[in-house]
Amino acid sequence: MAKLEIYLLGRVEILWQGESIIDKLSHKLIGILSYMAVNRENSFSRNKIANIFWDSSDSNSSRYNLRYNIWSLRKLFKDNNIKQDIFIADKESIRFNEEFNIYVDAEDFQNRLDNFRADSIDNLEHIRNLYKGEFLEGFYIKDSSQFNDWLFYERERFQRDYINVLAKLQEYYKSTERYQKAIEILENMININPLKEELYLELIKTYIQLDNRDLALHHYNRCCTVLREELNVSPMEEIKNIYKKIKKGEIKPKKEKKVSNIRKKESKLNLYYTDKSGLEDLLNRINESKDKEVIYTSTYPVGNIEYYWISEIIDKIIEKHKEESLKEFRRNYWNDLSMINSMAMEYSDNILLNISNEIINNKVFKALEILMKEIFNNKKVLIIINHFNGIDKKSLEFIKYILYRENIKNISIILIDKDKDHENMKEIRKYFKIEYFIK
Incomplete structure (x- = not known):
């Protein structure tokens, strides 16, 4: 049976038979669907909806605009060979057709919360x-x-x-x-x-x-x-x-x-250490079938420049992936990433935010984690960090952050440096189990 899925918690997404139709809907139509979907068992006054969405228009104009938008949506589903009408409507009211197969995540959220045990x-x-x-x-x-x-x-x-x-x-x-x-x-x-x-x-x-x-x-x-x-x-x-x-x-x-017994965490993300001479053998072992996307990064002795490695991994992701997939990533997260990376500004609203360093940490860490999760999806990815001991403190905190949270699947991380007893290596080793590969 054909299904309409309306996702409102997070970036709005509307799927019809498993495919997004968001680009076929106007901003107003998305708003009307969202407003009705939150309480879709209700019947809504046409005048009320018209006034909500066209509050600067006279009543005749707003009613006409509503009729046109409802007609557009009905036409969309009729063009997909669906005989059932999405709406039950008369001259005064409109509501979703109960027989139309609709899933709304906000409704699911509320129902589960109301029935919580x-x-x-x-x-x-x-x-x-x-x-x-x-x-x-x-x-x-x-x-x-x-x-x-x-x-x-x-x-x-x-x-x-x-x-x-x-x-x-x-x-x-x-x-x-x-x-x-x-x-x-x-x-x-x-x-x-x-x-x-x-x-x-x-x-x-x-x-x-x-x-x-x-x-x-x-x-x-x-x-x-x-x-x-x-x-x-x-x-x-x-x-x-x-x-x-x-x-x-x-x-x-x-x-x-x-x-x-629980101080050290064995992350589900594979974590390796090697020096430069052992890298090739380690790659042959963990990427023998060449099925992993390899992202090579490096750190440099750049003093107190914060977010240096984080900015580099953002650069690599932007360089390696298609512009279309990057544009699909939520703009508010690009805004957060643009605070520390100029390439991200191409996809942002170029909004300059005046916020504290600690808030920047929260926003950048969350935005980059979600970017990596969405872009990598279910791919196998291998991130190499050369000269790891030169990593800046903010980036080191981010490495610990993603290792701990494990929200990004199928990732392996290789840390390369000469000194396995450097303070940065000790910091990682303090909390996570790491596999050493020394030639």
């Missing part, structure tokens, strides 16, 4: 995965203030529900001592609200349970930096007190926690 963690994870980003991310209609007001409210509502889902998951993973999962959830929440102090406090406490004093202190300093740069305030007293206790060695993980 406390013991259904799999259901919560499914809800979490449905939320690909803000409701109708980056979308608005220039001359429809009523629609944009509604959009703002819905965006806030879905994000609030999503944060509540994350909070429930974080509490569950913490209570079952799955601390790495709890950390992942907390980082998601901080990406949404980097000024919420309680999230940093939970992150610090979780790293204490992992017996990782260094990262607990790192996230205290991270919290201080964000609050100082964004609000010009210091952390709340509870965070200051826990910091003092960590420094004095007064806080320890609960004794029954066997944290030593």
Whole structure:
């Protein structure tokens, strides 16, 4: 049976029989579909919808515009040999035809949330995965203030529900001592609200349970930096007190926690180290069938230039992939990447953002992770980092970020340098298992 799929959580996408039809729809028509899809069991007044989308027109003009847009959509499906009408309509009202096969991710999200059971963690994870980003991310209609007001409210509502889902998951993973999962959830929440102090406090406490004093202190300093740069305030007293206790060695993980067994993470992403002389043999071993896309990068002794390697990997991705696929990537993420890479500006809105360094980290890391995930998709990819020990600190943090989160599949990373005991190698080795290949 033919199926219409409407995805509103994140970048809007509309599929008909598995293929995108977004380029065949006007901005207004996308808005009308989205507005009706969120409550598709309802019947809508034609006057109300006409006024929402054409609030600057007189009533006759707005009604005509609505009729034309509805006719355009009906024609689209009739041209695809579908006899069933997508709408049930009369002169005064319009609604979706209940017999028309329609899936709406926002409706799925809401239904699962409404029917949530406390013991259904799999259901919560499914809800979490449905939320690909803000409701109708980056979308608005220039001359429809009523629609944009509604959009703002819905965006806030879905994000609030999503944060509540994350909070429930974080509490569950913490209570079952799955601390790495709890950390992942907390980082998601901080990406949404980097000024919420309680999230940093939970992150610090979780790293204490992992017996990782260094990262607990790192996230205290991270919290201080964000609050100082964004609000010009210091952390709340509870965070200051826990910091003092960590420094004095007064806080320890609960004794029954066997944290030593979970300190190092064996990433699902393959991680290798070699020196220059062993690279060819290592490549022959892990890419014998030549089925991996190889991306060769290098670092240089460039002092304190931040994001240098990150900028290079963005350059390589842009150079290697077709312009059409790059243009499909969400523009707001290109805006974030353009803060540190000039080639990304070609695909951005050229908006200069005045934000703190910590917020830049969150935005750039998330945007590059999603770019790599979408561009590489299910490909096998091999990233080579030559002179790894010269990598800048921001880029080193990003390497740790993607190794930890494992959201990008089928990637192998080769680190090349002479000194396997350099501080950068020690930093990676502290948290992740690495396979050494020395000739």
